[in-house]
Amino acid sequence: MIRPARALSIAAVAAGLTMTTLFAASSANAAGVNYVALGDSYSSGVGAGSYLSDSGSCKRSTNAYAYLWKNAHAPSSFKFVACSGAKTGDILNSQISALDAGTTLVSISVGGNDAGFADTMQTCVLGSESDCVNAVNTAKNYATTALPGQLDKVYSAIKSKSPNAHVVVMGYPHIYKIGGSCIFGIGDTARAAINSAADTLDGVLAKRAANAGFAFGDVRNVFTEHEICGSLTTWLNSATLPVDESYHPKAAGQSGGYLPVFSAS
Known part of the structure; x- marks a missing residue:
């Protein structure tokens, strides 16, 4: 006993x-993981601060979800080439070379700049409500007609360069909580239009990712109530200086929103 x-x-x-x-x-x-982080400002970490000195205008942040994942998991190799302002063409011309046959993990967010997200936000903040709705509709039309083919080219190139990699396509959050706590700023009609653009874009990304056999990281639910005007701590910058950091995730949005969704995808 x-x-x-x-x-x-x-x-x-x-x-x-x-x-x-x-x-x-x-x-x-x-x-055994060889990780390459591709993409635009939502992947580089614009708005999250603590930018790597050698990243220049790409503004790659040590608070970005990709860098946080690297710190937590210590992969065999890590290439962080996401860059502020990147479009699908920039991925093909400047970032895809970071991939090779030994790459086993890839993350990417791209499409928002192709659809003119920054210009649309500027129109919605500075213009009339009808100007905003028209700009959003133009962006949504681009996302559903021109963007799918551009995404297919990017995803095909990723598969060709790294056929054995697990690829996670990261989406975009809603920017605003509709009927939320904000008193000032644009009205709920414009806010709802902006959110609908995110829904359209995410729908296109999810469909093209699935067609390529990639995972899709949908961050909209995890950002709920953390949007601008939400009831919880805001994970997104509102209009701010520098201007390019406006409407991008703060460090808390990268660690609390993007990182867990990427890790689970």
């Missing part, structure tokens, strides 16, 4: 061995 103290000791040793085994397995898995 095993005495209680002896049983506790054996259980503790067993638990320790189990944790050691799990840690070793996790480390081994991470050691």
Whole structure:
């Protein structure tokens, strides 16, 4: 018969061995990962601060979800080439070369700049409500007609360069909480139009990602109530200086929103 103290000791040793085994397995898995982070400002971390000195105008942040994942998992290799303002053409011309046959994990967000998101936001903030709705409709039309073919080219290039990689296409959050706590700024009609543009864009991204056999990281739900005007801590910058950081995730949006969705995708 095993005495209680002896049983506790054996259980503790067993638990320790189990944790050691799990840690070793996790480390081994991470050691085999070659991760490349592609994409635009939502992936580079614009708005999250703590920018890498060698990233220049690309504004790659140590608070970006890709960099946070790298810090947590210590992959065998990590290439962080996402860049502020990147469009699908920039991915093909400037970023795709970071991939190779040994790449095992890829993250990417792209499409918002192709659809003119920044210009649309500027129109909605500075123009009339009808100007905003018209700009959003133009962006949505582009997203549903021209963008799918451009995304297919990018995704095909990724598959060609890194056929064995797990690829996660990251989406875009809603910017505003409709009927939220904001008193000033644009009205709910314009806010709803902007959110509908995110829905349209995410729908296109999800469909093209699925067609390519890629995972889609939908961040809209996790950002709920963390949008501008939401009831919880806002994870997105409102209009701010520098201007290019406006309507981008703060550090909390990268760590609390993008990182867990990417990790689970």
